[in-house]
Amino acid sequence: MARIDDIPEPTRSHILHLDCPSFDSSPFVDGPPLARRRVAMISSAAIHARNEPPFPFGSAEFRRLPSSLDAGDIVMSHVSVNFDRHGFQRDVNVVYPIDRLRELAAEGVIGSVAETHYAVMGSTDPAAMQITADQVAGLLQQDRVDAVLLVPV
Amino acid sequence: MLEARGLPTVTIGLVRLHLEAVKPPRSVFTPFQLGRPLGEPDEAAFQRRVLVQALALLERRDGPVILEDFPDDAPGASDQRGWTPPLVSAAADPATPEVWAAALAREMALLRPAWERARTRRRRTTVGVSGQPPEAWPNFMAAFLAGGLPTVPAHETSALALRFLIDDLKAFYGEAAQANGPAPSSGQIDRWFWRQTVAARFIITLREACLHADNNALRTVAGRFFVPVPYLPA
Known part of the structure; x- marks a missing residue:
């Protein structure tokens, strides 16, 4: 349904004319076989632990999502009202597939699941996210992560 | 941003146009509703297919840029005839x-x-x-x-x-x-x-x-x- 013609106006025009970032280089980092990778997720759905304050509008901050965080303790404070939340209300995995990732690790499809995953506010200007990217990259490397799944909404 | 910092990444994207413009190293376009990158709630097998297709790109060596399409629509995108909406008040709008x-x-x-x-x-x-x-x-x-x-x-x-x-x-x-x-x-x-x-x-x-x-x-x-x-x- 996210084929561009299915998205109602003016959201469609907003998406069509969104100023996407461009990059000077195209790095492509290799790694071991998937069965030996340690996988982390980064969601742009502005999800966070229930006991944390909502994401401020336009925020460049990130939130930690420990793998052990119960789905019942995850809420969403994304600024936009123009994407579906009913799926998230039914099943956290439609946005943040933590159970699926655990299953793939248990089956040996991936090596392991990272200790901590991360969430950001997807509507924030990417140019404002450089410091966040540095911080999150450092934390992922501390956790020995060598595969990052980016999950926008 | 993360790839430049030494971390292999793969993106699940709901807007193909943006994947084409941003050119992440590896991505899968999923033709689902905004807000549902894994497609369908309570459908573990379907979610798993999306996830496996995305993660498999991490083993490819022919990038950048790798952009694949997930082949199927989400199974619950159509209206469910058997659903009955909850009863709510039909009263006229209050005045105060x-x-x-x-x-x-x-x-x-x-x-x-x-x-x-x-x-x-x-x-x-x-x-x-x-x-x-x-x-x-x-x-x-x-x-x-x-x-x-x-x-x-x-x-x-x-x-x-x-x-x-x-x-x-x-x-x-x-x-x-x-x-x-x-x-x-x-x-x-x-x-x-x-x-x-x-x-x-x-x-x-x-x-x-x-x-x-x-x-x-x-x-x-x-x-x-x-x-x-x-x-x-x-």
Whole structure:
């Protein structure tokens, strides 16, 4: 349904004319076989632990999502009202597939699941996210992560 | 950004145009509704297919840039004929903030058992960003309709307090609507909520009032973050 013609106006025009970032280089980092990778997720759905304050509008901050965080303790404070939340209300995995990732690790499809995953506010200007990217990259490397799944909404 | 910092990445993207423009090293376009990158709630096998296709790109050596398409639509995108919307109040719009609050409280009381069942069934609720219990919502909204700017400790401003309360109200109704029987499509829930409920009429009425408020933040929040575009008044 996210084929561009299915998205109602003016959201469609907003998406069509969104100023996407461009990059000077195209790095492509290799790694071991998937069965030996340690996988982390980064969601742009502005999800966070229930006991944390909502994401401020336009925020460049990130939130930690420990793998052990119960789905019942995850809420969403994304600024936009123009994407579906009913799926998230039914099943956290439609946005943040933590159970699926655990299953793939248990089956040996991936090596392991990272200790901590991360969430950001997807509507924030990417140019404002450089410091966040540095911080999150450092934390992922501390956790020995060598595969990052980016999950926008 | 992360790849440049030495971390292999793969992206699941809902807007192909953006994947083509940004050119992430590895990505899978999933043709699903915005807000559902894994496609379908409660469909573990389907979600797994999406995830496996994405993760498999990490073993490819022929990039950058690798962009694949997920081949299937989400199975629950169409309306569910077997779904029956919850009963809600069909009364005419109230005339005063106090009567609006009472009407919303009555409708929420009708839906509360379904919401509780959904919470028990799923062992979770996404209600909670407002920092206020459901019992407090009707009067809090009515206070704005009466021209007030009430606050709560959980939020820095009145505007944000109201914004997140409305998020909670919509989540309460959304969860109640999905408590029983076959799962409705998101469109069915939205049409029921925005066209049939007192809650939605209250939100739209409140939005109109807030658009004329002196408080700039309240005007902005009300104008952009209360009602999804397809359901804005003409």
